[in-house]
Amino acid sequence: xxxxxxxxxxxxxxxxxxxxxxxxxxxxxxxxxxxxxxxxxxxxxxxxxxxxxxxxxxxxxxxxxxxxxxxxxxxxxxxxxxxxxxxxxxxxxxxxxxxxxxxxxxxxxxxxxxxxxxxxxxxxxxxxxxxxxxxxxxxxxxxxxxxxxxxxxxxxxxxxxxxxxxxxxxxxxxxxxxxxxxxxxxxxxxxxxxxxxxxxxxxxxxxxxxxxxxxxxxxxxxxxxxxxxxxxxxxxxxxxxxxxxxxxxxxxxxxxxxxxxxxxxxxxxxxxxxxxxxxxxxxxxxxxxxxxxxxxxxxxxxxxxxxxxxxxxxxxxxxxxxxxxxxxxxxxxxxxxxxxxxxxxxxxxxxxxxxxxxxxxxxxxxxxxxxxxxxxxxxxxxxxxxxxxxxxxxxxxxxxxxxxxxxxxxxxxxxxxxxxxxxxxxxxxxxxxxxxxxxxxxxxxxxxxxxxxxxxxxxxxxxxxxxxxxxxxxxxxxxxxxxxxxxxxxxxxxxxxxxxxxxxxxxxxxxxxxxxxxxxxxxxxxxxxxxxxxxxxxxxxxxxx
Numbered sequence: 001x002x003x004x005x006x007x008x009x010x011x012x013x014x015x016x017x018x019x020x021x022x023x024x025x026x027x028x029x030x031x032x033x034x035x036x037x038x039x040x041x042x043x044x045x046x047x048x049x050x051x052x053x054x055x056x057x058x059x060x061x062x063x064x065x066x067x068x069x070x071x072x073x074x075x076x077x078x079x080x081x082x083x084x085x086x087x088x089x090x091x092x093x094x095x096x097x098x099x100x101x102x103x104x105x106x107x108x109x110x111x112x113x114x115x116x117x118x119x120x121x122x123x124x125x126x127x128x129x130x131x132x133x134x135x136x137x138x139x140x141x142x143x144x145x146x147x148x149x150x151x152x153x154x155x156x157x158x159x160x161x162x163x164x165x166x167x168x169x170x171x172x173x174x175x176x177x178x179x180x181x182x183x184x185x186x187x188x189x190x191x192x193x194x195x196x197x198x199x200x201x202x203x204x205x206x207x208x209x210x211x212x213x214x215x216x217x218x219x220x221x222x223x224x225x226x227x228x229x230x231x232x233x234x235x236x237x238x239x240x241x242x243x244x245x246x247x248x249x250x251x252x253x254x255x256x257x258x259x260x261x262x263x264x265x266x267x268x269x270x271x272x273x274x275x276x277x278x279x280x281x282x283x284x285x286x287x288x289x290x291x292x293x294x295x296x297x298x299x300x301x302x303x304x305x306x307x308x309x310x311x312x313x314x315x316x317x318x319x320x321x322x323x324x325x326x327x328x329x330x331x332x333x334x335x336x337x338x339x340x341x342x343x344x345x346x347x348x349x350x351x352x353x354x355x356x357x358x359x360x361x362x363x364x365x366x367x368x369x370x371x372x373x374x375x376x377x378x379x380x381x382x383x384x385x386x387x388x389x390x391x392x393x394x395x396x397x398x399x400x401x402x403x404x405x406x407x408x409x410x411x412x413x414x415x416x417x418x419x420x421x422x423x424x425x426x427x428x429x430x431x432x433x434x435x436x437x438x439x440x441x442x443x444x445x446x447x448x449x450x451x452x453x454x455x456x457x458x459x460x461x462x463x464x465x466x467x468x469x470x471x472x473x474x475x476x477x478x479x480x481x482x483x484x485x486x487x488x489x490x491x492x493x494x495x496x497x498x499x500x501x502x503x504x505x506x507x508x509x510x511x512x513x514x515x516x517x518x519x520x521x522x523x524x525x526x527x528x529x530x531x532x533x534x535x536x537x538x539x540x541x542x543x544x545x
């Protein structure tokens with residue numbers, strides 16, 4: 001359990017210990033004196049999560065010492081500030097535990113950890129990196145700043161768990177020798193956080209952002225509206241947040257983000273190389289909006305606020321023109337707050353909307369998103385309407401999903417619609433692990449850690465006719481009907497989230513449950529040290545702490 005009253009320090013690296021094959025060596029004691037403390041051997045280069053694309057171990061390790069510098073080769077002028085910021089971020093992570101000054105400098109003659117951004121390294125793409133470690137130092141090379149940031153996360157995983165402490169710890173701080181060359185499998189590696197069923201404060205969201213960044217997740221999908229609460233201020237419709245955001249599941253106080261708070265979350269996520277994707281779910285899942293404004297209802301009567309967990313009963317009034325004034329205003333204001341390319345319009349479980357009204361509504365909602373320069377994302381029911389060119393559908397079907405629905409999704413992909421895969425019985429992080437899990441739900445079945453990890457996004461819908469190149473990536477949603485605190489979020493997200501991150505990042509050739517569970521087990525002590533209340537799955541050989 002983490003200390004209360006303070007937001008934990010920026011999320012740390014994952015220690016790979018005895019369970020990952022890491023042994024300890026003891027120096028010979030001086031004659032007549034006590035034996036010195038056992039010193040951990042450096043973590044093998046490949047024993048990190050997500051698994052790197054290519055690993056070439058060898059050569060002498062590098063030890064961070066009091067003489068180490070963080071060396072910044074800033075590259076193109078437009079990226080210079082971001083590269084220096086990443087260098088400062090790394091130094092800030094390492095200073096408390098090591099006790100070293102670790103100055104950030106562009107002194108090319110010094111030894112230390114070099115961050116190098118080079119236009120000539122295009123093979124690394126937008127997010128790839130190369131980490132070279134030897135006796136003389138460490139060099140992290142990337143084509144873009146995001147790659148340097150991801151390389152820093154790998155570097156953190158190669159250091160002892162004590163590097164995460166807020167007070168000076170005993171070293172040594174050694175990184176194994178060799179080279180990692182790493183690029184992601186998918187450009188889209190996301191996690192969704194439902195802040196509507198239970199409102200989550202900005203600090204709660206920031207903590208989750210830090211946890212996502214460690215695993216190279218690059219998209220944060222915020223579910224900002226639902227029947228139980230509207231969570232973002234909209235100036236042109238102020239009762240949405242002020243009234244519609246005043247409660248949550250179970251009748252708690254609810255809450256919402258001011259525009260300043262939302263901008264701060266977007267900025268914080270960007271500093272961790274995550275793009276925020278806002279979602280306003282419609283035409284269903286809209287009771288908070290309908291309760292706030294009577295004119296959005298077909299009968300002109302506002303329903304009461306809702307604090308239960310049923311779905312499918314609410315709908316915006318598709319025939320009324322004011323509905324589209326509402327949609328345009330909300331999309332316009334939200335697009336202006338969001339520098340990322342995507343805007344999610346929901347579209348699932350619209351059981352109270354006729355098919356004809358649904359199609360007509362989604363046509364106009366998509367047009368509004370395009371009007372304000374964003375790419376449409378919707379749950380896969382969007383494929384039952386007419387996805388606009390470039391639209392992305394998020395598939396959340398599971399084993400019980402019928403062939404006709406899968407065929408509908410496949411037909412849309414053949415017309416150019418891309419897919420984000422979020423199968424509910426694989427990567428919905430709020431599904432119970434087993435019958436004894438206290439939190440979460442089980443409508444999609446039980447989802448143990450192996451089931452969450454052991455599937456291939458490229459072939460998951462192949463039998464339905466979805467081509468491999470239609471898959472944009474993966475996303476792990478975390479719904480909060482039963483979750484409100486960070487500890488509750490964590491016990492459902494961990495240890496499944498690292499596996500989903502690996503599905504998105506690592507090459508298919510590295511995908512193997514038996515080897516992965518050993519790497520995952522070695523992260524247990526690190527998660528515990530960071531205060532993460534993770535689920536001790538009996539399928540994982542966790543080391544004895």
